[in-house]
Amino acid sequence: MATIKRFIVLGLGSFGSALATRLTANGCRITGVDASEQRVDELKDKLYEAVVADVTDRETLEQLLVQGADGVFISLGENIELSLLAALHAKELGSRRVVVKGVTPEHGKILKRLGVDRVIFPEVEMAHDLADRETWPNVLDFLPVDSDYSVIEIAVPSSFAGETLAEADLRKRYDILVLGVKDALTSKLAIMPGGDLRLNDDQLMLVLGHRDALAKLRELK
Numbered sequence: 001m002a003t004i005k006r007f008i009v010l011g012l013g014s015f016g017s018a019l020a021t022r023l024t025a026n027g028c029r030i031t032g033v034d035a036s037e038q039r040v041d042e043l044k045d046k047l048y049e050a051v052v053a054d055v056t057d058r059e060t061l062e063q064l065l066v067q068g069a070d071g072v073f074i075s076l077g078e079n080i081e082l083s084l085l086a087a088l089h090a091k092e093l094g095s096r097r098v099v100v101k102g103v104t105p106e107h108g109k110i111l112k113r114l115g116v117d118r119v120i121f122p123e124v125e126m127a128h129d130l131a132d133r134e135t136w137p138n139v140l141d142f143l144p145v146d147s148d149y150s151v152i153e154i155a156v157p158s159s160f161a162g163e164t165l166a167e168a169d170l171r172k173r174y175d176i177l178v179l180g181v182k183d184a185l186t187s188k189l190a191i192m193p194g195g196d197l198r199l200n201d202d203q204l205m206l207v208l209g210h211r212d213a214l215a216k217l218r219e220l221k
Helices: 014-025 037-043 058-063 080-092 105-114 122-135 170-174 211-219
Strands: 006-010 029-034 049-052 071-074 098-101 118-120 139-144 149-155 177-183 189-191 203-210
Touching: 006 014, 014 029, 014 037, 029 037, 037 049, 058 080, 071 080, 080 098, 080 105, 105 118, 149 211, 170 177, 170 211, 203 211
Parallel strands: 006 029, 006 071, 029 049, 071 098, 098 118
Antiparallel strands: 139 149, 149 203, 177 189, 177 203
16 A cells, blocks of 8 residues: 655645645645735635644644655745744755745755755646647657756657657757657557567657757658
8 A cells, every 4th residue: 555645735826726635636644834814714624634824933843743754845935044943944844855935046046055955836836737738739748857968758759750769860860869759649659669660650659868868850841
């Protein structure tokens, strides 16, 4: 039986509440914390636990057992000072993973110095994702691996139709690794396909590569 993951969400504004409810829908056990009684009341029937408390109080975080949770998410609006304080306490208390919503680039740098595991800028990330999807509609999905490499799901370019993977030779020509090929009509997926698999216009490729290589692939017709 799979272990139920437990997360703590500090700050139940629009982002924090959306994150908490989605994690709950994913089967996770969520403790949501906010100083606003109204925000907590709105989520008390949706989360495993909803608590009215000062998320920057070290004793409160210790009582919430942040060190025993699988992760702590911090989303405190535009208040950089409170965000930094909550992150500092969470790290010092031994939290396994701390993810913080950033406000400014400088805020993000300080958070990294504190040792948080990830700083996110939702609006920036959403804007980049939307821009990429509108620019390259043939890219159906996108998963960053690190700052340079990503996995994308892309429609097979028409110029490759009729060729085998060996003939297309994406590894040599574009330095791109093909992880899978899926038939768009049947959704049948071939994982790590052999070079003899023949490509056509009704297929999608799951590929891994450097952002520069992927940019060249996206431009292919």
